[in-house]
Amino acid sequence: MSEHPILFNTDMxxxxxxxxxxxxxxxxxxxxxxxxKFQNYEPQVGKCPYGYEGDRLWVRETFAEPFGKGxxxxxxxxxxxxxxxxxxxxxxxxWASRITLEVTAVRVERLQEISGKDxxxxxxxxxxxxxxxxxxYRPPLTWFxxxxxxxxxxxxxxxxxxxxxxxxxxxxxx
Numbered sequence: 001m002s003e004h005p006i007l008f009n010t011d012m013x014x015x016x017x018x019x020x021x022x023x024x025x026x027x028x029x030x031x032x033x034x035x036x037k038f039q040n041y042e043p044q045v046g047k048c049p050y051g052y053e054g055d056r057l058w059v060r061e062t063f064a065e066p067f068g069k070g071x072x073x074x075x076x077x078x079x080x081x082x083x084x085x086x087x088x089x090x091x092x093x094x095w096a097s098r099i100t101l102e103v104t105a106v107r108v109e110r111l112q113e114i115s116g117k118d119x120x121x122x123x124x125x126x127x128x129x130x131x132x133x134x135x136x137y138r139p140p141l142t143w144f145x146x147x148x149x150x151x152x153x154x155x156x157x158x159x160x161x162x163x164x165x166x167x168x169x170x171x172x173x174x
Contacts, residue, residue, distance in 0.1 A: 004050050006057040006101075007089045009151075013061045013077040015123030016099060016172060023121040025111065025148075025165040026050060027157050032164055045108055048166050052106050057170060059099035060092040101170040111148065112162045119144040121169070 006024070008016065015021035028045050050057060062076040064086050073096045076086050114122075119140035138146070145159040157163045 001054055001056060002051055003056045003058055003094075005060050005094070005097075006050060007060045009089075010062055010077050012123055013059065013075070013099070015125070016059065016101075017077065019172075020125070021121070021123035022171060023118055023167065023169050025114070025122070025167050027152065028108065028164045028166055045164070048106050048168075050106070050166060050168050051103050053103055055103045056173070057101040057103060057168075058094055058097040059101065060089040060097065061099070062086045062089050063092055063096055100173050102173050103168060103170050105167075105169040107167045108164060109167055110162050111159065111165050114141065114144060114167075116140050118167070122147070 008024075012021055012024075026049075032045055063073045064076070064083075065071060065073055074083075075098065116139070122140075122144050124140045124143055149158050152158060152163075
């Protein structure tokens with residue numbers, strides 16, 4: 001078993017804590033080269049940087065140390081946007097992480113191969129009529145493709161580009 005850090009934004013941390021998020025997709029870098037002739041061929045890719053079944057991921061999230069370095073942390077997912085000077089998740093040390101995930105499966109797929117069920121496991125926010133009124137109803141795939149583009153389109157990995165991704169399933173253990 002090995003441990004690997006993984007970044008999540010505040011909304012996805014909340015989804016993990018709520019039990020709504022049990023999957024994540026991450027871009028394979030570099031993207032395997034495929035000519036038009038081989039579009040349905042699953043490429044040979046290197047080792048997954050997030051590990052494999054049985055490995056653990058420790059979640060890096062936006063945090064603050066309001067009492068000074070090493071004197072305890074608070075998390076933006078719990079306190080909102082404007083309470084403290086938040087530190088970006090990339091700077092979170094292992095000791096400050098409060099969420100550990102166990103990898104239950106890893107596979108390679110094209111982004112647009114995601115199913116509706118998998119889109120729900122990505123943290124879909126709909127939980128009955130209250131969420132419908134708050135967010136407006138969008139099907140899970142529409143919600144996921146919009147979320148994906150908000151995070152990845154500027155970097156050239158938008159939904160319409162259909163990049164190859166690592167699909168990582170997990171369960172929260174801490």
